[in-house]
Amino acid sequence: MENQQSKTYLISIVVVAILGGLLFGYDTAVISGAEKGLQAFFLGASDFVYTDAMHGFTSSSALIGCIIGSAISGYMASNFGRKKSLIFAGICFFLSALGSYNPEFLFFEYGKPSYDLLVAFNLYRVLGGVGVGLASAICPMYIAEVAPSNIRGTLVSWNQFAIIFGQLLVYFVNFLILGEHTNPIIEKTAQGVYNVVAGSDPWTVETGWRYMFGSEAVPAGLFALLICFVPETPRYLAMCGQDNKALHVLTRINGVERAKAILQEIKATAEEKTERLFTYGWVVIFVGIMLSVFQQAVGINAVLYFAPRIFESMNMGNPMVQTVIMGIVNILFTLVAIFTVEKWGRKPLLIYGSIGMAIGAAGVALSNLWALPPIVSVVSIMVYSASFMFSWGPICWVLISEIFPNTIRGAAVAIAVAFQWIFNFIVSSTFVPMYNMQLPGMDNFGHIFAYALYGIICVIAAIFVWKLVPETKGKTLEDMNKLWLERKNK
Numbered sequence: 001m002e003n004q005q006s007k008t009y010l011i012s013i014v015v016v017a018i019l020g021g022l023l024f025g026y027d028t029a030v031i032s033g034a035e036k037g038l039q040a041f042f043l044g045a046s047d048f049v050y051t052d053a054m055h056g057f058t059s060s061s062a063l064i065g066c067i068i069g070s071a072i073s074g075y076m077a078s079n080f081g082r083k084k085s086l087i088f089a090g091i092c093f094f095l096s097a098l099g100s101y102n103p104e105f106l107f108f109e110y111g112k113p114s115y116d117l118l119v120a121f122n123l124y125r126v127l128g129g130v131g132v133g134l135a136s137a138i139c140p141m142y143i144a145e146v147a148p149s150n151i152r153g154t155l156v157s158w159n160q161f162a163i164i165f166g167q168l169l170v171y172f173v174n175f176l177i178l179g180e181h182t183n184p185i186i187e188k189t190a191q192g193v194y195n196v197v198a199g200s201d202p203w204t205v206e207t208g209w210r211y212m213f214g215s216e217a218v219p220a221g222l223f224a225l226l227i228c229f230v231p232e233t234p235r236y237l238a239m240c241g242q243d244n245k246a247l248h249v250l251t252r253i254n255g256v257e258r259a260k261a262i263l264q265e266i267k268a269t270a271e272e273k274t275e276r277l278f279t280y281g282w283v284v285i286f287v288g289i290m291l292s293v294f295q296q297a298v299g300i301n302a303v304l305y306f307a308p309r310i311f312e313s314m315n316m317g318n319p320m321v322q323t324v325i326m327g328i329v330n331i332l333f334t335l336v337a338i339f340t341v342e343k344w345g346r347k348p349l350l351i352y353g354s355i356g357m358a359i360g361a362a363g364v365a366l367s368n369l370w371a372l373p374p375i376v377s378v379v380s381i382m383v384y385s386a387s388f389m390f391s392w393g394p395i396c397w398v399l400i401s402e403i404f405p406n407t408i409r410g411a412a413v414a415i416a417v418a419f420q421w422i423f424n425f426i427v428s429s430t431f432v433p434m435y436n437m438q439l440p441g442m443d444n445f446g447h448i449f450a451y452a453l454y455g456i457i458c459v460i461a462a463i464f465v466w467k468l469v470p471e472t473k474g475k476t477l478e479d480m481n482k483l484w485l486e487r488k489n490k
Contacts, residue, residue, distance in 0.1 A: 009252045010146065013230040014155050017142045018162035019223040020086055020135035023093050025166025026216055027062065027128050028301070032323065033174025035059050037209035040184035040196045044205070045113040052432075054118070060428045061122040065129020066136070066421035073137035074414025081240075082142045083232045089134035090224025094217055096128025101214030111206060128216075137417040141409065144401035145233035148254055149476045153341040153398045160394030161334045168327030170215070175324060177211045178204070235406060238266045265478040266406065277412065280405055280481070281488035287468055288400055288412055292420035294461040295396040298357055299454035300388045301424055302431035303381060311378070322378070329382055333389035345473040346395050347465055353391020354462035360384025361455035368447040384454075392461070402472050405481040 031038075038058065042050040069089070076085040103121040104110045140156050147155040184200035196205065234253075237246035243263065250259035277285065311319035337349060363380030366372070404412040434453075437446030470483060 006252050013146060014143055014158065016226045016230050017139050018159045019219065019226065020089060020139040021159040021162035022166035022169070023216070023219055023223055024132050024135050025163035026170045026219060027093065027132050029167040030170045030174070030212055030216060031059050031062070033171065033178065034209040034212040036183040036186065037204045039186060040200065040205040041209065042113045042118055043186070043196055045115065048115040056429055056432055058118065058122055060425060062125040062129035062132065063421055063425040063428060065126035066133040067418055067425065069130035069133020070137050070417035070421050071133070071414060073134050073417065074410040076134065077138050077141065078410040081232050081236055082138055082145070083227065083230060085134055085138050086142065086227045087224060089131040089138070090220060090227055092127050092131030092134070093220035094224055096124050096131065097214055097216035097220050099124030099127065101210045101217070133417070133421055137413050140397045140401035141413055142233055145235040146249070146253060149474065151342065152402060153346065153473065154338055156398045156401050157338040157341050157394040160397055161331070161338060164327070164330045164334045164389060164393065168324070168331055171324045171327045173215050174212050177208060177215070181208060234263070235266055238263060265476065268478070277408055279408065280484035283487060284404065284484045285412060285415065288403060288416035289419045290464060291396050291399055291469070292416045293423050294457070294464060295392045296420055296423035296427050297457045298388065298392060298461060299427055299431070299450070299457070300385065300392070302427050303385060326382060326385055329386050330389045333386040334394060336390040337394040341395065341398060342473060345471050346399055347469055347471050349391045349395050350465045350469070351462045353387045354458045354465070356387025357384050358455045358458035360387060361451040361458060365448045365451040365455065368444045399469065399472065403470065403480060405484060406478065
């Protein structure tokens with residue numbers, strides 16, 4: 001049976017790999033439910049004043065780790081392999097979850113906020129971000145390198161489904177943890193200092209946010225354990241001269257004859273293992289970087305990270321419930337991409353999604369400009385988010401995992417994903433001050449400006465895809481060498 005094609009084998013290793021995507025989504029979205037309790041906790045510190053800027057940094061500090069993790073992903077994937085790198089990522093997730101739950105461990109008095117404790121908490125969040133950065137680059141790479149070309153786009157898209165499912169899961173877990181408790185009420189005094197309003201639920205301030213961060217330890221531990229049982233990718237094995245092992249994995253996935261042919265293709269493109277980054281021209285690197293930049297510059301993570309606050313400002317019921325509903329909508333539209341990416345192709349989905357996002361962003365901006373009913377903003381945000389989920393969400397990862405030639409993939413993916421996290425940090429850290437901008441006589445100017453800007457960027461993204469991004473549907477990873485060399489020589 002080992003010499004026969006096994007769909008079960010392929011599915012089992014892909015399922016384990018996409019657990020990294022689930023942790024990616026879980027870790028980046030857990031802050032949405034925990035940030036208010038966390039802010040109230042550190043507002044109680046006696047040795048420093050916890051400012052709005054500090055809270056903005058703390059809420060997005062994991063992104064610094066994401067930048068680090070994605071930047072070293074190419075080095076780790078190329079020198080230690082895809083599998084060992086993912087094991088390391090799982091350990092980072094696990095330690096970060098436990099450390100964020102109890103940042104006082106060993107060094108500080110439990111429950112007593114201080115500046116040093118804030119530093120420790122942020123270091124644990126950065127550690128989790130390193131895991132996210134590694135997983136975000138290497139999980140799609142791993143899946144792309146084991147998947148047959150005819151279903152590669154679909155399988156890599158499942159990684160995005162896992163990311164969104166991880167976000168939905170943590171929205172739901174946060175909702176359950178909060179239970180009958182309420183988030184603290186935080187107000188700004190005349191002196192510009194934030195205070196927790198008397199009567200706020202003390203459990204949420206002291207304990208609730210800890211449980212939210214600590215809950216990640218369960219899926220993180222499971223991922224770190226299961227990844228030990230999946231094989232290394234055949235392309236990495238072949239590039240390391242381990243042809244027999246590569247053939248064994250390829251055979252179990254593709255069958256004997258097809259496995260031999262694929263191995264020959266891999267060996268033909270892997271002979272020049274030390275090729276320089278720009279061997280295939282600068283355009284391929286530019287396209288990879290700009291795919292990452294646009295995926296973040298359209299503003300989606302500003303909505304995902306601060307969803308409860310955005311919905312709360314619309315005064316339309318329980319914002320945590322609306323956040324869960326948005327998560328469900330995101331899941332459904334991610335499935336649209338999964339089941340159409342091999343039929344419609346990558347480029348059409350990106351272009352249609354960009355247009356849908358532009359319409360949704362324009363709806364939010366106009367509803368604030370003309371004081372339309374809150375339901376218009378809610379529906380527009382759902383349209384904006386749903387359009388991202390069938391386009392830039394999954395398809396960007398599909399393209400980044402497959403457009404680069406074999407011999408530069410590790411380094412090129414690392415650069416592209418690092419830019420993704422850099423712009424994620426820029427967008428996330430600038431959203432709140434931009435969203436809260438005011439002009440005399442126009443209190444909601446920031447709402448209008450933020451979404452108008454995101455809408456314009458969506459239009460530019462559609463033009464970029466139309467003009468520069470190649471269609472990769474149905475092409476093997478080895479075909480990318482020929483495609484980019486032809487473009488370079490034109």
